[in-house]
Amino acid sequence: MSSWQRVITKSRQTLLKITGGVRVNSVKGFLSLALVGVSLSVAIASCSGGNGNSTAGNSTTASPVSAANNKQDVEVTLVSFAVTKAAHDAIIPKFVEKWKQEHNQNVTFKQSYGGSGSQTRAVIDGLEADVVHLALALDTQKIEKAGLIEPGWEKELPNNAVVSRSVAALITRPGNPKGIKTWADLGKGDIKVITADPKTSGIARWNFLALWNSAIKTGGGEDKALDFVTKVYTNVPILTKDAREATDAFAKQGQGDALINYENEVILAQQKGEKVDYVVPDVNISIDNPIAIVDKNVDKHGTREVAEGFVEYLFTPEAQQEFAKLGFRPLDEAVAQNKELKALADKYTKVNNLGNVQDYGGWAEVQKKFFEDGAVFDQIQSKIKR
Secondary structure, rough: OOOHHHHHHHHHHHHHHHOOOOOOOHHHHHHHHHHHHHHHHHHHHHOOOOOOOOOOOOOOOOOOHHHHHOOOOOOOEEEHHHHHHHHHHHHHHHHHHHHHEEEEEEEEEEEEEEHHHHHHHHOOOOOOOOOEEOOOOHHHHEEEEEEEOOHHHHOOHHHHHEEEEEEEEEEOOOOOOOOOHHHHHOOOOOOEEEEEEEOOHHHHHHHHHHHHHHHHOOOOHHHHHHHHHHHHHHOOEEOOOOOHHHHHHHOOOOOOEEEEEEEHHHHHHOOOOOOOOOEEEEEEEHHHHEEEEEHHHHHHHOOOOOOOHHHHHHOOHHHHHHHHOOOOOOOOHHOOOOOOHHHHHHHOOOOOEOOHHHHHHHHHHHHHHHHOOOOOOHHHHHHHHO
């Protein structure tokens, strides 16, 4: 957002504070508000006249309204999917310190973590998130359709708003006794696979797409892909509600020979001292997690400037290094070549054939084709007679 747009947004927020949300029910009331608007217009003109290219954080002068706002503490509500918590716990203190130095303003964060689908529903149902970092763009699009996020959010940030990235991994039993190395192995008759239900879980949709992609990228057509994915889901003894339940079924209850999960979750577990045997298939899917500002809420809370500052900060090398330290794959080569991250980078299995959701028309098309009621996944379940 440009400097003049930020100023207008601030002025609009200030106007709302002045009016206190009072409805205009008379000509006199309307004229009063009009005079306030004129006063704010003059303030905007005087503020922007000196330097049209100034940005938040490096401007040497500020309007009285901006100076007053900078002295007020502000709270930002971040809603995200569970596996990002460790990264945000490392990044947020760095941002808070940076913002304090540059804006003389104290920022605190109210955070909520859970399954991406559950978090999406919570925001739509009234959880007043300022920023959402979700497992897949489909969930963010649902919040957009609910009228909380303005259309075009993907284009307002680098990398189509994708701020964290991973690939799919196959976690096996110690020593990998079944010799599982590729996606094709999951279709064998003696293999039991643990994954969540893609009708209810975001990561499970990625898992399904990774399976389908593996068949297509190895030269198969849609008939071959359908046959292969059907074989794999025939080998799934139980479809859990979400990724956490799937992990519990595999790790705590001892079900299955392989668990499909995020690679970053495996790396994080290893960093905590857990011994995890896993394989990252050479044919894989880019698991892209977008971030977005919830426009309706930031305007209501008066937190747009700080929320935008935080989201922009997440794309900086400093923040991206924190994502990378915790197992997410770097978004750019500069971060990947960072000396501090070299040892971790060596843990990343090279993926030579990487697909993405755009190969299949984007999430709207993928949802319609595979996961709507009566679509491909339901057809597979009917064949299995689960």
